[in-house]
Amino acid sequence: MRVKKTFNESEEIVVSKKEIRGFILGCMEKIDCDAEHAQQLADILVTSDYRGHYSHGIQRLHVYVNDIASGACAGTGTPKVVKEKGATAWVDGANLLGPVVGNFCMKLAVKKAREFGIGWVVARKSNHFGITGWYAMHAMSQGMVGMAFTNTSPCVFPTRSSQKSLGSNPICMAAPATNGDNFFLDMASTTVAYGKIEVAEKRGATMIPSGWGADAGGVETHDPKVVLGGGGLQPLGGQEATGGYKGTGLCMMVEILCGIMAGSAFGKNIRQWQTTDQMADLGQCFVAIDPECFAPGFAGRLQTFLDDTRDLSPLDEEEPVLVAGDPERGHMAMCDELEGIVYKKSQVVHLVKLANDLDIPMFRAKRLNDVLACESDSD
Numbered sequence: 001m002r003v004k005k006t007f008n009e010s011e012e013i014v015v016s017k018k019e020i021r022g023f024i025l026g027c028m029e030k031i032d033c034d035a036e037h038a039q040q041l042a043d044i045l046v047t048s049d050y051r052g053h054y055s056h057g058i059q060r061l062h063v064y065v066n067d068i069a070s071g072a073c074a075g076t077g078t079p080k081v082v083k084e085k086g087a088t089a090w091v092d093g094a095n096l097l098g099p100v101v102g103n104f105c106m107k108l109a110v111k112k113a114r115e116f117g118i119g120w121v122v123a124r125k126s127n128h129f130g131i132t133g134w135y136a137m138h139a140m141s142q143g144m145v146g147m148a149f150t151n152t153s154p155c156v157f158p159t160r161s162s163q164k165s166l167g168s169n170p171i172c173m174a175a176p177a178t179n180g181d182n183f184f185l186d187m188a189s190t191t192v193a194y195g196k197i198e199v200a201e202k203r204g205a206t207m208i209p210s211g212w213g214a215d216a217g218g219v220e221t222h223d224p225k226v227v228l229g230g231g232g233l234q235p236l237g238g239q240e241a242t243g244g245y246k247g248t249g250l251c252m253m254v255e256i257l258c259g260i261m262a263g264s265a266f267g268k269n270i271r272q273w274q275t276t277d278q279m280a281d282l283g284q285c286f287v288a289i290d291p292e293c294f295a296p297g298f299a300g301r302l303q304t305f306l307d308d309t310r311d312l313s314p315l316d317e318e319e320p321v322l323v324a325g326d327p328e329r330g331h332m333a334m335c336d337e338l339e340g341i342v343y344k345k346s347q348v349v350h351l352v353k354l355a356n357d358l359d360i361p362m363f364r365a366k367r368l369n370d371v372l373a374c375e376s377d378s379d
């Protein structure tokens with residue numbers, strides 16, 4: 001049973017995707033969010049947890065709720081195309097939920113890629129859009145290579161800086177191979193996403209690895225509480241000596257494709273994370289490319305490349321060589337076996353307050369040990 005490798009504690013619970021989805025929809029209905037927008041948010045939060053990216057799943061629900069309840073983000077409306085030329089479009093996100101803006105833009109990019117071979121869409125006035133992979137996944141499901149990027153609130157110390165001025169600005173590229181296999185790189189431009197440190201702290205970690213975070217003055221720390229209590233993230237690569245300047249460059253590259261190109265807020269001027277006194281005005285970028293515009297047989301060659309990589313002799317027989325997307329595939333297979341998503345109770349306990357505040361029932365969960373016991377009975 002795959003799950004035993006990852007979880008073996010009695011504090012773990014299993015929640016069906018249907019329960020989580022219902023909880024999200026219940027919360028969003030209470031704050032008068034457009035039902036169709038709520039569905040789009042639920043899709044991405046559930047998918048995030050299902051893929052194992054707990055940093056951007058239901059643990060972030062209260063942030064979206066606060067944004068809409070406070071009026072900092074709009075719960076109704078439609079994104080609008082401001083300017084369009086051939087394969088490109090510039091979109092005004094109308095301050096709607098990030099997933100609503102992102103889905104609109106990526107669908108438009110795919111439509112353009114069908115016509116022109118490529119579609120490149122940038123949006124201003126958007127909000128936090130969750131896992132970047134969601135949007136690239138849509139392009140990939142249409143046979144395209146998909147890429148997506150967003151800027152975020154400043155939480156990163158650029159190399160040599162004692163001040164935060166960059167976001168964790170994620171990058172995703174998803175490319176279809178054969179028989180449903182794919183390359184799926186979905187990553188922050190920092191060593192880890194900020195939410196991963198939130199999750200680590202909620203799960204009881206007192207130490208984080210080198211290269212992840214820094215204290216309020218930009219000095220490396222291994223204490224998650226110091227990072228979350230006013231500190232920040234290190235760019236991908238960590239310190240200068242280990243190549244952190246490349247992460248700084250990636251954060252800036254994403255900002256150029258997003259905030260600078262879209263005319264939205266950018267860099268240190270984006271509102272602070274989880275504040276609601278002004279709109280986030282995030283910039284985002286969505287690209288779809290039809291690989292068949294180039295050498296025929298892209299999917300087959302990519303499959304050979306993925307297989308060649310996975311088949312490399314590993315350093316440790318217990319740890320096979322993976323390609324981007326494989327860890328998430330393993331996590332989804334585990335969830336499928338369990339018929340639900342596994343959480344440590346401490347990861348979701350803050351949602352009890354949200355349920356109470358909004359006066360909706362908390363989702364129902366099973367104890368992981370009970371689920372495993374049932375499975376071994378039926379083996």
Ligand SMILES: NC(=O)c1ccc[n+]([C@@H]2O[C@H](COP(=O)([O-])OP(=O)(O)OC[C@H]3O[C@@H](n4cnc5c(N)ncnc54)[C@H](O)[C@@H]3O)[C@@H](O)[C@H]2O)c1
Nearest residue numbers: 130131132152170184185186187188192193322323324325
């Ligand atoms: N919306 C936002 O503001 C925002 C900001 C930052 C990150 N994010 C999201 O957070 C999520 C987590 O980001 P992260 O950087 O912490 O992810 P991560 O470090 O867990 O994974 C990054 C990538 O590395 C791949 N990977 C992991 N282990 C591997 C291995 N051993 N071999 C080969 N490939 C491997 C994964 O498949 C993934 O594509 C992403 O979905 C990202 O889009 C969103």
